[in-house]
Amino acid sequence: MSLQASNRPTESEAQVDLLESFRALYRIRHFERLVKREFEQGNIPGFTHLYLGQEAVAVAACAHLDERDYLVSNHRGHGHALARGCDLVAIFAEILGRAGGLCKGKGGSMHLADAVRGFLGCNGIVGAGAPLAVGAALTAKRRGEGGVSVAFLGDGASNEGVVFESLNLAVVLRLPVVFLFENNQYGEATPARYAVGAESIAERAAGFGLKATRFDGTDYLTAHATLGEIIHYVRESGAPACVEADVVRFEGHYVGDSQRYRSKRDVAAAQAERDPVARLEQLILERGVGEADALAAVRAAVEKEVEGAYLTARRQPFPEPAELFRDIYATDVGGPILPRGRSLGQGEVVP
Amino acid sequence: MKSIREVINEVLHAEMARDEAIVVLGEDVAGGMTTEGAGGFGGAFGFYSGLYERFGSERVIDCPISEASFVGAAVGAAMTGLRPVIDLQFFDFMTVCYDQLANQMAKLRYMTGGQFKLPLVMISLVGAGLRAGAQHSQSLHPPVVALPGLKVVTAADAYDAKGLLSAAIRDDDPVIFLLHKTLLEEKAEVPEEDYQIPFGEARFLAEGDDVTVVATLAMRRKAEAACARLAAEAGIAADLIDPRTLSPLDVEAIAESVEVTGRLLIVDESTPCCGIAQEIASAVAQHCFEWLRAPIRVLSTPFTPVPFSPALEDLYLPTERQIENSVRALLADESASVLR
Numbered sequence: 001m002s003l004q005a006s007n008r009p010t011e012s013e014a015q016v017d018l019l020e021s022f023r024a025l026y027r028i029r030h031f032e033r034l035v036k037r038e039f040e041q042g043n044i045p046g047f048t049h050l051y052l053g054q055e056a057v058a059v060a061a062c063a064h065l066d067e068r069d070y071l072v073s074n075h076r077g078h079g080h081a082l083a084r085g086c087d088l089v090a091i092f093a094e095i096l097g098r099a100g101g102l103c104k105g106k107g108g109s110m111h112l113a114d115a116v117r118g119f120l121g122c123n124g125i126v127g128a129g130a131p132l133a134v135g136a137a138l139t140a141k142r143r144g145e146g147g148v149s150v151a152f153l154g155d156g157a158s159n160e161g162v163v164f165e166s167l168n169l170a171v172v173l174r175l176p177v178v179f180l181f182e183n184n185q186y187g188e189a190t191p192a193r194y195a196v197g198a199e200s201i202a203e204r205a206a207g208f209g210l211k212a213t214r215f216d217g218t219d220y221l222t223a224h225a226t227l228g229e230i231i232h233y234v235r236e237s238g239a240p241a242c243v244e245a246d247v248v249r250f251e252g253h254y255v256g257d258s259q260r261y262r263s264k265r266d267v268a269a270a271q272a273e274r275d276p277v278a279r280l281e282q283l284i285l286e287r288g289v290g291e292a293d294a295l296a297a298v299r300a301a302v303e304k305e306v307e308g309a310y311l312t313a314r315r316q317p318f319p320e321p322a323e324l325f326r327d328i329y330a331t332d333v334g335g336p337i338l339p340r341g342r343s344l345g346q347g348e349v350v351p
Numbered sequence: 352m353k354s355i356r357e358v359i360n361e362v363l364h365a366e367m368a369r370d371e372a373i374v375v376l377g378e379d380v381a382g383g384m385t386t387e388g389a390g391g392f393g394g395a396f397g398f399y400s401g402l403y404e405r406f407g408s409e410r411v412i413d414c415p416i417s418e419a420s421f422v423g424a425a426v427g428a429a430m431t432g433l434r435p436v437i438d439l440q441f442f443d444f445m446t447v448c449y450d451q452l453a454n455q456m457a458k459l460r461y462m463t464g465g466q467f468k469l470p471l472v473m474i475s476l477v478g479a480g481l482r483a484g485a486q487h488s489q490s491l492h493p494p495v496v497a498l499p500g501l502k503v504v505t506a507a508d509a510y511d512a513k514g515l516l517s518a519a520i521r522d523d524d525p526v527i528f529l530l531h532k533t534l535l536e537e538k539a540e541v542p543e544e545d546y547q548i549p550f551g552e553a554r555f556l557a558e559g560d561d562v563t564v565v566a567t568l569a570m571r572r573k574a575e576a577a578c579a580r581l582a583a584e585a586g587i588a589a590d591l592i593d594p595r596t597l598s599p600l601d602v603e604a605i606a607e608s609v610e611v612t613g614r615l616l617i618v619d620e621s622t623p624c625c626g627i628a629q630e631i632a633s634a635v636a637q638h639c640f641e642w643l644r645a646p647i648r649v650l651s652t653p654f655t656p657v658p659f660s661p662a663l664e665d666l667y668l669p670t671e672r673q674i675e676n677s678v679r680a681l682l683a684d685e686s687a688s689v690l691r
Contacts, residue, residue: 106461169417
């Protein structure tokens with residue numbers, strides 16, 4: 001099967017709608033602020049990891065993806081789901097464990113997924129998304145429609161054996177995968193400068209025989225241009241590539257992380273100098289694309305949208321008890337088939 | 352008469368011709384890639400012979416020795432519409448891709464609220480007897496039987512292998528398809544036509560009212576011989592049951608037999624802790640206690656790694672004689688009759 005020629009040239013800066021991009025970044029920003037607020041108030045169950053500080057990467061990547069493409073995310077995946085256009089209410093409902101969630105409330109914050117958007121899901125196992133993306137790229141290659149798959153990975157995942165295996169497998173089988181490493185400087189509580197033995201993740205990946213590049217992921221236009229070029233290359237060549245985005249994790253590893261391992265001054269400095277949302281705002285003002293009141297209007301509209309979606313999701317019911325036993329298999333059942341009249345615990349909740 | 356190895360290869364040829372979505376992923380499933388001899392290996396046990404030549408490198412995909420990546424890739428491919436068949440050579444290697452089995456393959460359908468189907472089959476070999484040492488001889492089916500979301504199939508003869516593999520490939524769920532490495536060349540009568548054996552239906556190899564013997568894989572073959580001798584020499588009539596699919600597991604068939612016989616022996620090659628034999632014993636004890644005339648007996652391997660030395664490996668594996676003796680002892684045991 002041959003790859004069809006793509007008629008989607010890399011967009012130049014002039015074609016980027018900065019105000020709409022700002023809206024997309026700010027939607028993630030406000031979403032995550034709300035999740036933090038509600039989690040701290042005890043309204044959201046489980047574990048949750050925020051994407052604050054990395055918003056530009058997801059939005060820039062998704063700007064270059066279409067319905068042919070697949071995405072695989074990780075534990076810090078709210079921003080990826082939002083950027084891909086997953087339904088805001090359904091994302092909130094999933095994080096809240098409600099019946100109307102993307103995954104009927106069975107996944108949660110770490111397992112958002114949306115099949116119709118080619119979003120194969122966030123994943124709670126660091127690095128596990130890499131081979132899934134390789135497999136999706138195999139499907140895309142067989143379809144022959146120019147589709148690619150993107151694996152969102154972190155600096156922590158970059159050290160996982162299965163990620164090294166996947167880089168190699170993608171090169172050996174020549175599959176259209178983008179390994180997108182968001183280096184937010186920390187794997188849980190350990191700095192990447194300690195845990196990544198090489199000078200950079202991109203440099204190390206290049207040794208596997210991939211095209212690899214690194215960019216400032218806090219600058220939206222840089223992110224947009226670099227990811228556009230890389231995704232275009234993978235789409236046209238059918239070969240894999242690696243890209244490393246330098247970003248800053250504004251918050252702890254999870255909501256509730258006291259971050260005693262990190263200097264408050266460094267965090268404050270990063271938030272002042274390397275905030276992708278503030279930087280894009282500044283650019284919009286400098287270029288005269290919009291005035292301060294236009295930005296304020298976007299912010300107000302997004303906040304209303306996000307807060308409204310959250311309240312809608314909160315009103316949803318929890319899954320009914322029978323959902324415990326659904327979706328384990330597509331056909332038949334597994335597990336023990338017990339004697340007639342003596343079934344216990346299969347398809348029913350023991351009182 | 353055909354061997355297990357022959358029918359596996361035939362089913363793969365037939366199914367791949369029938370459905371273009373089927374791809375094979377594994378080490379050496381073609382062999383010799385980049386050389387003039389490409390495709391000349393056909394897998395470590397010949398299951399994939401001729402597939403590369405017939406279906407090409409886009410469907411018969413030789414992977415580097417990196418199980419975690421290609422098993423994970425098969426999961427991703429299954430989620431997006433392909434129907435992968437994975438070759439894992441020895442099931443001992445499940446340990447290097449257990450995240451892909453346990454956290455990905457088994458759970459992604461459930462975690463996503465049923466948004467994805469995962470139609471894939473992993474073919475692999477279990478079992479001792481070939482002096483292959485402790486890392487190529489284990490029977491590690493219990494860790495996958497324990498995972499909701501997976502189906503686990505065993506085939507001890509060519510008839511079962513053909514019908515079960517065909518059903519596995521057509522199934523929309525992930526199936527772990529296990530064969531015993533000492534049985535690959537064993538021949539059996541196999542119908543020419545295409546057929547599928549439904550999952551969750553145990554097979555009765557012999558029928559009798561005296562005792563119920565449940566046995567899997569190579570132990571089933573030994574139990575067949577033992578039960579034939581018991582019938583001929585002592586007139587002991589056994590229900591000999593091969594569950595075939597370990598998940599779903601047909602406890603119902605075993606229970607119906609135990610209701611008649613009141614005596615149960617289970618023979619399986621996995622370790623004596625947390626194994627399939629213990630699972631069956633537990634189910635029967637919980638649900639059929641009042642039917643038992645004697646305590647359930649389990650004949651499994653000892654709680655040791657599989658030894659290499661032929662002298663020790665022969666000691667390690669349950670024998671036909673031990674099965675016979677266990678049946679005789681079970682029949683002589685009246686200790687539970689007071690319950691009746």
